[in-house]
């Protein structure tokens with residue numbers, strides 16, 4: 407295995423293995439759908455029909471594009487609110503002991519509350535509209551970015567901070583040229599967790615109550631006992647989540663060029 | 670006015686099970702424009718002393734003055750070359766060298782010619798856009814030296830600045846340092862493990878002893894250097910002079926008797942001696 411030739415490696419490369427796995431999965435799906443109750447396991451053809459229906463005539467009050475756009479927009483707004491508040495608070499907590507003393511206990515209290523537990527409160531306060539979703543995402547996605555930003559700031563090499571100080575860095579340069587870049591790798595891993603949490607929280611919130619969105623499609627399809635549509639909506643949720651995570655990775659590589667060049 | 674005065678300075682660190690005395694009362698005066706080298710066994714408190722002068726740390730008792738003023742924090746009159754380089758990993762070589770200038774509000778365009786000059790002086794041409802981790806240890810050290818020299822501080826605080834350099838580059842950097850300090854009289858506090866380096870560069874060599882750190886002896890080199898015009902001769906020639914060898918040997922003996930870590934001092938000085 408270890409002595410595989412270049413030819414072997416290119417033949418057994420990741421894309422080929424991945425492609426074979428997908429084909430194998432489709433065959434297994436088709437076979438099992440044939441041999442079980444079609445109301446429980448949809449056949450590939452049913453899923454295709456459901457996808458076409460959702461994309462063209464629409465389902466659960468909108469087309470695929472409308473539902474997807476609604477979900478992505480809300481997830482992104484919730485994520486932006488969460489990141490936009492967690493980042494400055496995390497930075498402040500990392501840089502000042504008094505900020506840590508103020509926010510630490512609040513965070514310790516919010517941290518163990520599962521995202522879904524916020525939904526009833528959100529619905530009472532904001533109804534079934536966008537505000538409730540953003541609220542739920544905020545409280546779900548806030549903590550990972552906050553904790554990672556805080557830890558990132560605290561773990562910046564003190565010798566580097568000292569070097570910046572003796573070469574004249576004031577508070578502004580210290581923040582922009584030392585603390586932020588030093589904490590950036592951890593901040594980005596916090597953002598990644600927050601982004602995934604945003605998406606999860608949104609779909610969960612839409613399942614419970616929404617007028618639009620992929621979660622709404624899932625819930626309606628469950629009530630209509632429409633397994634093909636459920637699979638389509640789940641696939642859309644997966645594709646959107648993966649795309650957003652990938653986009654964040656692109657931004658991260660842009661922002662951290664010194665990590666890209668391997669030694 | 671940029672002399673350094675340590676008066677009855679002690680520094681105790683909090684440790685599990687009580688305080689750890691890193692420096693017992695140390696009194697050391699470095700007059701304006703003097704070059705003082707500090708040698709001593711590992712862990713004897715050399716870096717601690719330098720950090721006090723830099724304003725990165727404060728004495729437990731006693732006073733530290735630079736230029737007649739008590740040190741309360743870092744200042745533009747002093748620059749530090751750290752033992753561990755301490756470059757900004759996310760900045761290129763150019764940005765690292767120009768960092769202090771940028772902090773002083775100089776624009777990129779103003780700083781550029783200076784940065785280019787120091788790139789050349791430190792023989793880092795062609796590496797200006799590299800990141801520190803792409804450089805060898807010796808190259809990183811030269812970036813750190815350039816970052817401090819470019820500010821032309823009155824006081825240079827250098828913690829084993831040439832430790833990671835190969836023998837040849839090390840000698841070139843020593844000659845460069847002599848040129849830089851001869852041009853404008855600068856006060857230099859220079860920590861090294863190399864007895865030869867200390868003898869060649871310094872007006873006075875402070876020998877420290879460890880546990881707790883203290884000044885064991887101060888050896889004067891300046892009068893000999895002036896009399897025999899060391900500064901105008903190549904390093905290898907100076908190192909063959911009887912007077913040089915006598916001082917070096919004396920420092921070695923002092924270091925050996927200074928204590929616990931004599932092996933350390935000996936191995937660090939051998940490569941240059943041969």
Ligand SMILES: Nc1ncnc2c1ncn2[C@@H]1O[C@H](COP(=O)(O)OP(=O)(O)OP(=O)(O)O)[C@@H](O)[C@H]1O
Nearest residue numbers: 682683689691710711712713714715716717718752
């Ligand atoms: N922040 C700190 N906390 C606790 N102890 C410290 C601290 N800094 C230094 N010390 C201790 O003080 C002593 C002197 O340390 P220092 O770094 O000054 O030694 P040094 O002479 O520079 O050694 P080296 O030649 O190995 O660099 C050591 O015993 C070290 O363990």
Ligand SMILES: [Mg+2]
Nearest residue numbers: 715716752828
């Ligand atoms: Mg040291």
